[in-house]
Amino acid sequence: MKLGVVGKGGVGKTTVCAMLARTYARRGERVVAIDTDSNPNLAVSLGLSPEDNEAIPVLPRALIVGSPSSLTAEQLLAEYGRPTPDGVTMISAIKVTQAGGGCTCSGHATVRSLLGQVMAEHADVTLVDMEAGLEHLSRSGGTLAHTDVLLVVMEPSRKSVITAARTVTLAHELGIDRIFGLGNKARLPADEGFFADLCAEYDVPLAGVLPYDDGVRAADRDGTDLGADSGATIQDALDQVLAELESAWTLPSSQGA
Numbered sequence: 001m002k003l004g005v006v007g008k009g010g011v012g013k014t015t016v017c018a019m020l021a022r023t024y025a026r027r028g029e030r031v032v033a034i035d036t037d038s039n040p041n042l043a044v045s046l047g048l049s050p051e052d053n054e055a056i057p058v059l060p061r062a063l064i065v066g067s068p069s070s071l072t073a074e075q076l077l078a079e080y081g082r083p084t085p086d087g088v089t090m091i092s093a094i095k096v097t098q099a100g101g102g103c104t105c106s107g108h109a110t111v112r113s114l115l116g117q118v119m120a121e122h123a124d125v126t127l128v129d130m131e132a133g134l135e136h137l138s139r140s141g142g143t144l145a146h147t148d149v150l151l152v153v154m155e156p157s158r159k160s161v162i163t164a165a166r167t168v169t170l171a172h173e174l175g176i177d178r179i180f181g182l183g184n185k186a187r188l189p190a191d192e193g194f195f196a197d198l199c200a201e202y203d204v205p206l207a208g209v210l211p212y213d214d215g216v217r218a219a220d221r222d223g224t225d226l227g228a229d230s231g232a233t234i235q236d237a238l239d240q241v242l243a244e245l246e247s248a249w250t251l252p253s254s255q256g257a
């Protein structure tokens with residue numbers, strides 16, 4: 001399964017992506033997590049220190065995986081993949097290191113080519129943490145065209161639900177059929193109703209709602225890892241959402257490309 005995590009800025013994409021990756025890894029699945037944010041933080045949410053995050057090698061920009069003169073997915077994972085404490089293999093795909101250094105489109109082409117490869121031989125679950133906004137859907141070919149599922153994370157704001165609605169439309173145009181909104185940072189129960197109403201109004205299929213979690217907030221502020229204890233409340237909610245989603249996504253791609 002290849003799953004992209006998208007949504008408006010600051011809604012919790014990286015947090016949710018890391019929690020999903022760790023959940024699957026703890027279940028014994030082989031998980032690859034790809035950070036495509038030019039300001040990468042996913043590795044920290046996966047339990048690496050900021051120093052180790054900085055040391056992760058970034059994929060060369062113009063590398064088209066699987067082309068004759070390039071690397072295979074297997075070679076790329078061996079060369080650029082880095083282990084995290086829960087056993088997730090972390091790939092840092094894009095990073096801006098130089099002011100005025102140009103756009104990141106070629107990095108997105110690299111990610112697109114990697115996702116287009118037969119990842120099933122190397123990973124049971126591949127997760128992609130995206131930069132905020134919609135450009136990954138408009139770029140030539142679409143960075144996420146080869147994903148099976150898109151999770152559009154939302155916070156309890158109308159603008160984030162509208163972003164999700166725009167994402168659903170564009171993703172359908174790319175041929176991605178399974179797109180689900182995921183509410184986050186909800187002050188229960190009032191915000192659950194907000195997500196249900198707005199998603200119905202804007203035609204966003206709502207997968208579930210995750211609570212605002214003080215453990216997540218504290219881990220972020222203290223610079224500590226979101227361990228199993230501090231994240232217990234939100235983890236329970238995520239497990240419930242996953243159980244419902246997994247019954248909805250029968251995935252041909254978990255057997256193939």
Ligand SMILES: Nc1ncnc2c1ncn2[C@@H]1O[C@H](COP(=O)(O)OP(=O)(O)OP(=O)(O)O)[C@@H](O)[C@H]1O
Pocket residue numbers: 007008009010011012013014015016037130131132184185186210211212213214216217220234
């Ligand atoms: N359920 C939650 N409860 C409390 N805080 C949360 C929750 N989810 C995310 N946060 C906090 O919200 C902030 C933004 O989260 P995160 O970085 O995951 O968002 P993002 O969508 O990836 O942001 P960006 O658009 O910058 O990539 C962080 O401080 C994070 O700790």
Ligand SMILES: [Mg+2]
Pocket residue numbers: 013014015037041129130
């Ligand atoms: Mg992020």
